[in-house]
Amino acid sequence: MRYRLGLEYLESYDAGEFPEDVSARYGIAREKIVNLNSNENPYPLPERVVEAIVEEAKLASRYPNPSYAELKRGLSRYTGLAEENIALANGAGELLSHICTLFLEPLDRVVIPLPTYTMYAFLAMLRDASIAFVEPAGEALYPGVEEIIGAASNAKLVFLCSPNNPTGAVVDEGDIMRMVEGTEATVVVDEAYYEFCGRSVADKVGEYENLVVVRSFSKFFGLAGMRVGYALACEKIAGLLEKIRNPFCISRAAERAAVAALQEVEYFRKVRDKIVQERERLFNELKNIPGLKPYPSEANFLLVKLLRMPAAELMDRLYRRGIIVRNVSGLPGLRGDHVRITVGTPEENRRLISALREIMA
Ligand SMILES: Cc1ncc(COP(=O)(O)O)c(C=O)c1O
Missing domain, CATH: 3.90.1150.10 (Aspartate Aminotransferase, domain 1)
Structure with a gap:
């Protein structure tokens, strides 16, 4: 075999x-x-975004520049964070995979409050992690913060999703920060749907080395077919996520589309x-x-x-x-x-x- x-x-x-x-x-x-x-x-999509994709198609025989400098500049303006705090990938899904690659050795503990996006468990399994699922009690749609913190002792990663897929509920910012401050684990907050609620913990990533925020261009920016995602983290983690990605992970057309979309916010x-x-x-x-x-x-x-x-x-x-x-x-x-x-x-x-x-x- x-x-x-x-x-x-x-x-x-x-x-x-x-x-x-x-x-x-x-x-x-x-x-x-x-x-x-x-x-x-x-x-x-706005005309300008479609035009950017069509225009860039003419250069499809050429590799994209792996620094993705223009996209990083645009994201820095959009998020208010430095370019050094930003890591890119071919969709938020791929970033989640890179996060597992970066943090997980076989049998490392990963905490996943349920119900949630199924890719966290799938990707952690690919790294042979030991997964601790935390279920909600009774009729609740999400477990309490105490249960999650309890499960997170000795954990490497905790996967939170806010707003959560499939419930649509936001995880309270105070609760997220209690997890970040109360555990040794790196807390990954998947904010793929952030713009629909407007609440984020991205402004905290400079302050906490164990907080990583994941975002997507697939939802608010309507670019699901283009495949662009990014993570926001302290310089050290963002730098490592940048290092382990495929140098050409975002196509030329997708980068141009994302840059144009940021100009049409x-x-x-x-x-x-x-x-x-x-x-x-x-x-x-x-x-x-x-x-x-x-x-x-x-x-x-x-x-x-x-x-x-x-x-x-x-x-x-x-x-x-x-x-x-x-x-x-x-x-x-x-x-x-x-x-x-x-x-x-x-x-x-x-x-x-x-x-x-x-x-x-
Ligand atoms: C919570 C959540 N995270 C990540 C993703 C993946 O996003 P992307 O299309 O950027 O890979 C999705 C897609 O549905 C999602 O629901």
Whole structure:
């Protein structure tokens, strides 16, 4: 055997259904499908961003400059942190992988409060870490800070997600800082959805060597297909994350798109305001549909508990109407059947609501 035995038994990451697949399976035209699966930004990109991508495509035969100096300058302005505090990668997902590579030796302890984004456990397993999951008590959607700190003694890493995927809840800043100050572990705060809530601990990374913030261009900046992510950390950790990445991890077009997006931040803030407004409208509509229990969210998606229909049945009935949401039932730490719904455009949300009213009637 030439490969590591355990990898054969690892379950692949489940990215849910994609529009092309549902289109082919149910015979529905691709453009009729409403995709509320992946927490993407449903609004068009500004012209300037599209032009930057098209322009850069002409240079696709050339390597990107591995310093990514322009992107770092833009991110430094956007975050208010020095370029030395910034590390880049091909999406937040890849940064999480680099963080595991940087910190974890086999059997190192990693604390993961549940329910949360499944990639933390997946990536820690690839490093043969010993994972301590912390489950919420009773009806709670996240464990208490005391339980997390308790589990974190002797841990190398703690993975927090704020706002948390799939619940949409923000982890209290005071609680995060208690974990940072009260444990030896490095606390990783995944802020992929930060801009939808506006609350961040990024301003603390200069002060605490055991705090790393991870961010993405896939959500607020609408560049999921381009693959750009970054981490904010003390100079030492940011420098090491920079050192271990692939020198050309971000394509030329993706870098140019991200730089242009940072110059259009006002546009994205307006889009964000629309998404937040729609999220609240969607929450109120869902609350009034019998059998559905949505949870308040500070991200661009809503977690919904299904009180009287199995998620598999609801998913199938939504697919037949050309609507894709994510079935998150069975996610560790979530009890009962749940779906996660990305906030779409007003028209997409209307289609979802009318389908759900019909299905749940
Ligand atoms: C919490 C969280 N972190 C990270 C990611 C990955 O982001 P990226 O597209 O930048 O790799 C996602 C994507 O859905 C996410 O939900």
